[in-house]
Amino acid sequence: MKKIPHRLYLTEEQMPKQWYNLRADMKEQPAPMINPATMQPAKEEDLYPVFCQALAHQEMDAQTRFVDIPQEIQEMYKIYRPSPLIRAFNLEKALGTPAKIYYKFEGNNTSGSHKLNSAIAQAYYAKEQGITSLTTETGAGQWGTALSEACAYFGLDLTVYMVKVSYQQKPYRKAVMQTFGANVIASPSDTTNVGRQILQNDPNTGGSLGCAISEAVEKAVSTPNTRYVLGSVLNQVLLHQSIIGLEAKAAMDLLEEYPDIVIGCAGGGSNLGGLIAPYMRDKLTGKADPRIIAVEPASCPSFTRGKYAYDFCDTGKVTPMAKMYTLGSGFIPSANHAGGLRYHGMSPILSKLYHDGYMEAVSVEQTKVFEAATYFAKHETILPAPESAHAIRAAMDEAIKCKETGEEKTILFGLTGTGYFDMAAYTAFIEGNMKDYIPTDADLQRGFDGLPKIPGIQE
Amino acid sequence: MKKIPHRLYLTEEQMPKQWYNLRADMKEQPAPMINPATMQPAKEEDLYPVFCQALAHQEMDAQTRFVDIPQEIQEMYKIYRPSPLIRAFNLEKALGTPAKIYYKFEGNNTSGSHKLNSAIAQAYYAKEQGITSLTTETGAGQWGTALSEACAYFGLDLTVYMVKVSYQQKPYRKAVMQTFGANVIASPSDTTNVGRQILQNDPNTGGSLGCAISEAVEKAVSTPNTRYVLGSVLNQVLLHQSIIGLEAKAAMDLLEEYPDIVIGCAGGGSNLGGLIAPYMRDKLTGKADPRIIAVEPASCPSFTRGKYAYDFCDTGKVTPMAKMYTLGSGFIPSANHAGGLRYHGMSPILSKLYHDGYMEAVSVEQTKVFEAATYFAKHETILPAPESAHAIRAAMDEAIKCKETGEEKTILFGLTGTGYFDMAAYTAFIEGNMKDYIPTDADLQRGFDGLPKIPGIQE
Known part of the structure; x- marks a missing residue:
């Protein structure tokens, strides 16, 4: 001993020096994602408007057991x-x-928290593809903070949709993200169609993670050279x-x-x-x-x-x-x-x-x-x-x-x-x-x- | 290289495994402390009512170059x-x-912060002498937090006089200390003579570090088996x-x-x-x-x-x-x-x-x-x-x-x-x-x- x-x-x-992909050793694979537009299994290309290509590939890749961690x-x-x-x-x-x-x-x-481990990877692959800006949502704020650190390091712009009630109750979390240069927006906001619609229906809503995700995705797909990133699941x-x-x-x-x-x-x-x-x-x-x-x-x-x-x-x-x-x-x-x-x-x-x-x-x-x-x-x-x-x-x-x-x-x-x-x-x-x-x-x-x-x- | x-x-x-005492290598020593009661250089024993004996000794000891860090x-x-x-x-x-x-x-x-390094030592020596309770003051809260951690670890009671304006503005700092079991009191308070006197003169004062020190010292010298501790200087x-x-x-x-x-x-x-x-x-x-x-x-x-x-x-x-x-x-x-x-x-x-x-x-x-x-x-x-x-x-x-x-x-x-x-x-x-x-x-x-x-x- x-x-x-x-x-x-x-x-x-x-x-x-490598990450490990659990799927490569699973006897049965998780069921495939379904694209709601087609009701068919999603293909890697279906994800390109939202995720950068390297990440879309990692999302779908069940074969590669060990993935080299880029230098x-x-x-x-x-x-x-x-x-x-x-x-x-x-x-x-x-x-x-x-x-x-x-x-x-x-x-x-x-x-x-551990969130930084994936934030760095996601920011890196985006930058590699020539993406200049990322969007995401955050509730409690750990993911948003992690991504702010990663984007500051790799020189990417970042817009964080922060659930409004958290934005108001946790001003210091917001301040940490801003210190790292992130643009933090209380969600719902008037910067997206979905946000404006929600605000029209209920101007006083405190927001929700679901709404913040919707805003972040809309912002990503409607802005040049921009992708959306997510910290879990x-x-x-x-x-x-x-x-x-x-x-x-x-x-x-x-x-x-x-x-x-x-x-x-x-x-x-x-x-x-x-x-x-x-x-x-x-x-x-x-x-x-x-x-x-x-x-x-x-x-x-x-x-x-x-x-x-x-x-x-x-x-x-x-x-x-x-x-x-x-x-x-x-x-x-x-x-x-x-x-x-x-x-x-x-x-x-x-x-x-x-x-x-x-x-x-x-x-x-x-x-x-x-x-x-x-x-x-x-x-x-x-x-x-x-x-x-x-x-x-x-x-x-x-x-x-x-x-x-x-x-x-x-x-x-x-x-x-x-x-x-x-x-x-x-x-x-x-x-x-x-x-x-x-x-x-x-x-x-x-x-x-x-x-x-x-x-x-x-x- | x-x-x-x-x-x-x-x-x-x-x-x-040892601390280093700078004074042992100084060609000229710092001037001695003066006891305001006698206007004479303070002696080690003068400090015993306030500090436990081992710490009073360390305070005065200019000879010992390396001090063993207790196990x-x-x-x-x-x-x-x-x-x-x-x-x-x-x-x-x-x-x-x-x-x-x-x-x-x-x-x-x-x-x-680094404050924990001394908080642990001060709590340990107090416990070794059979002291059961410590008092201190805190402003920004890092020292109070460090000492709360140390006292929780060594099983000592701790009373922290926290400058009232900090107590009100930094409730989360207070909460960290309380999580570690400390009794946190907004200073000035009605728990000491000096506190009561200050409150009588100005019931709305936000307090000061000087007042909090005075309260912590008074509390220590007037409570059995209790000593005062300080995080700097x-x-x-x-x-x-x-x-x-x-x-x-x-x-x-x-x-x-x-x-x-x-x-x-x-x-x-x-x-x-x-x-x-x-x-x-x-x-x-x-x-x-x-x-x-x-x-x-x-x-x-x-x-x-x-x-x-x-x-x-x-x-x-x-x-x-x-x-x-x-x-x-x-x-x-x-x-x-x-x-x-x-x-x-x-x-x-x-x-x-x-x-x-x-x-x-x-x-x-x-x-x-x-x-x-x-x-x-x-x-x-x-x-x-x-x-x-x-x-x-x-x-x-x-x-x-x-x-x-x-x-x-x-x-x-x-x-x-x-x-x-x-x-x-x-x-x-x-x-x-x-x-x-x-x-x-x-x-x-x-x-x-x-x-x-x-x-x-x-x-």
């Missing part, structure tokens, strides 16, 4: 990566568990985020450790899919059989209570339809504080793997999540993002089970980011004002009722 | 340290300078913060690099004294002669326009008097956004070294500082704290000079922390609403007029 440090950083030489992306990764693999010695001691707990911490960059995003799991596995290999359980929080799947990638590969290829656990909020339980069905990726219904675990694109998640997990659907790749029995899912209530977050902060000194704290909750629960059974399991979880911009949520918890929200079956049924009909595929 | 990585992290084995402190350091030494390849490229720029980044912990703080410079030097040694110029921002001196410690040692012992530059705000220019004189460390005049560069304890700095640099005095050790010609000092205006901060963020992706950006400004200025002269100088600067809680300042800069404040000679004279009279020493 090697001496285990608190924090292990790979050297630059040890950092992965320029590697260079920018080196500015903030590798992220540390941390042994939670203090948390273990406080819990009195025989379990060994490791976590991969992605919060040590200005975006405060997509296959390309899981590919880029595989850097998390590859680094984690390389570090654990150095320590001669292998996890019995791998745990990640699940919103659209960007972090979870990235973290588990090399371990899922071991499962798919029969090399090992770790338990893999997705953790989602009880208020937005797409894995645990959703349907595996074709649905739109956005509430505005402008995107292709994907087969995934979904609560329906019309489902309105309650005001859970983990904004990054308030998404109706789930990565089609992860949905397929879950459907086929390769992973488990649990849902947790947010008061239990914040209880874990504050406990973790006091013992490990890191203030976690509410999203990340879902994984902490599940990891602590597994470690407590080990205490009861005496099993010395090795647990790895993803700590996706920091909670500096989520202190209103922490305050609500500390002051006892946090509530739990669990949708009723009737709430869910309303979402399912809005699932699209696709002739011959989904009636 | 070694291959230079973007980020270099020492291994746990390479981390320093328990090393263990907590390992949770968030080592901090990276970063080569600013992108900044160099953007500036087109032949200079090599390195920075030591202390912002990757929840306190967001003190000799003990410089000792603990030497970890910054020792790590930086160890990393640069591995790269076979030696700085021609070492640059740090200067408020009370905690970061500057820590960063420069091993390089100042080389100067004091004649081993090398790097330039050492302190950077302070033009609005609070203690080095560049202050007097080298005995003064109180607080505006409430309850502390011992120290000989230092000071603007007078009654000097009210203007509303500069770098809250951590709005201090009237300067570490007595650094003051003596500056007085004896071992270092230089420059002052910079805050609009120039934020110009550097946003430029740095766009190229290096880290959003710096306004305090840290003072060092960035000076480093960029030196690198630009190198461009003009063609000199390939090696520059090392301290990036003390992140600016996530300073976005109001960034917004003011981006929107063109930031002003520069430079005190007039008359402003300064009012501060000097309040310097204490000490019979036979300072008339």
Whole structure:
């Protein structure tokens, strides 16, 4: 057994030089996207007006197992990566568990999360194609911040449609994006047809992620040399985020450790899919059989209570339809504080793997999540993002089970980011004002009722 | 020449096991503190009611060159340290300078700054002596946050007197401290005599750091098993913060690099004294002669326009008097956004070294500082704290000079922390609403007029 440090950083030489594409090892592929205009499977070219070609190709490519990370992306990764693999010695001691707990911490960059890993890749490929400007939407703001950093680095213009209520409630998130040079617009806005229409109907609306996506897509397709980018759900995003799991596995290999359980929080799947990638590969290829656990909020339980069905990726219904675990694109998640997990659907790749029995899912209530977050902060000194704290909750629960059974399991979880911009949520918890929200079956049924009909595929 | 990585992290084995005490190599010592009750040099025992004994000893000990870092402190350091030494390849490229720029980044912990290095030490020694509770004050909140983390880790109660105007304007900073279990009280408060008196005179006052210090000291000396702690200025703080410079030097040694110029921002001196410690040692012992530059705000220019004189460390005049560069304890700095640099005095050790010609000092205006901060963020992706950006400004200025002269100088600067809680300042800069404040000679004279009279020493 090697001496285990608190924090292990790979050297630059040890950092992965390729991303890993999970689809190459899946026995059954995720169902193809459906183009709503034709009701036929989408082709790579169908995506070109929205995504740059390299990304459209990555979105559709199920064959290439390892994708070389371009040198320029590697260079920018080196500015903030590798992220540390941390042994939670203090948390273990406080819990009195025989379990060994490791976590991969992605919060040590200005975006405060793992989102930067894909933002850099998406900005780079756009620039390579001669694209000069990108559009995107942001809710809580981590994705918008990450993309602002990437666009500043590569010299691209960026327009971020920020859900109006967030724009007003989180002026500091907006200010971070502006510091990096992004043009941040409260959505709905008068800069798009869809925005103007929504404002005409309801001038006082606070906006929604669905509306912001629609505005960002419209802006991209109607502006020369401009493309739209998205921070989760997509296959390309899981590919880029595989850097998390590859680094984690390389570090654990150095320590001669292998996890019995791998745990990640699940919103659209960007972090979870990235973290588990090399371990899922071991499962798919029969090399090992770790338990893999997705953790989602009880208020937005797409894995645990959703349907595996074709649905739109956005509430505005402008995107292709994907087969995934979904609560329906019309489902309105309650005001859970983990904004990054308030998404109706789930990565089609992860949905397929879950459907086929390769992973488990649990849902947790947010008061239990914040209880874990504050406990973790006091013992490990890191203030976690509410999203990340879902994984902490599940990891602590597994470690407590080990205490009861005496099993010395090795647990790895993803700590996706920091909670500096989520202190209103922490305050609500500390002051006892946090509530739990669990949708009723009737709430869910309303979402399912809005699932699209696709002739011959989904009636 | 070694291959230079973007980020270099020492291994746990390479981390320093001892702090370095600059005084042991100073040919002339800083003047002794004066006890205002006796007007005589303060003795170690005089400090026992306020500081725990180990820290009082460190405060007075000018002999011990290297102080072993207790094992328990090393263990907590390992949770968030080592901090990276970063080569600013992108900044160099953007500036087109032949200079090599390195920075030591202390912002990757929840306190967001280097303050945690001393908070841990101070909490540890208090606990070792059987102290159960600490008090302190905080303005901008980084010190209070750091101490909250340390007290949560060591199981000590903590009461933080937070300047009322900050308490009201920065509820999220308060929330972070509360998350770590600290009792945060808006100062002035009704929990102390001095607080009640101030409130009686002016019920609507927003408070001041001086008042908060007075409350924290009163609370400490009037509560059983309680001591007061302070995050800057003190000799003990410089000792603990030497970890910054020792790590930086160890990393640069591995790269076979030696700085021609070492640059740090200067408020009370905690970061500057820590960063420069091993390089100042080389100067004091004649081993090398790097330039050492302190950077302070033009609005609070203690080095560049202050007097080298005995003064109180607080505006409430309850502390011992120290000989230092000071603007007078009654000097009210203007509303500069770098809250951590709005201090009237300067570490007595650094003051003596500056007085004896071992270092230089420059002052910079805050609009120039934020110009550097946003430029740095766009190229290096880290959003710096306004305090840290003072060092960035000076480093960029030196690198630009190198461009003009063609000199390939090696520059090392301290990036003390992140600016996530300073976005109001960034917004003011981006929107063109930031002003520069430079005190007039008359402003300064009012501060000097309040310097204490000490019979036979300072008339």
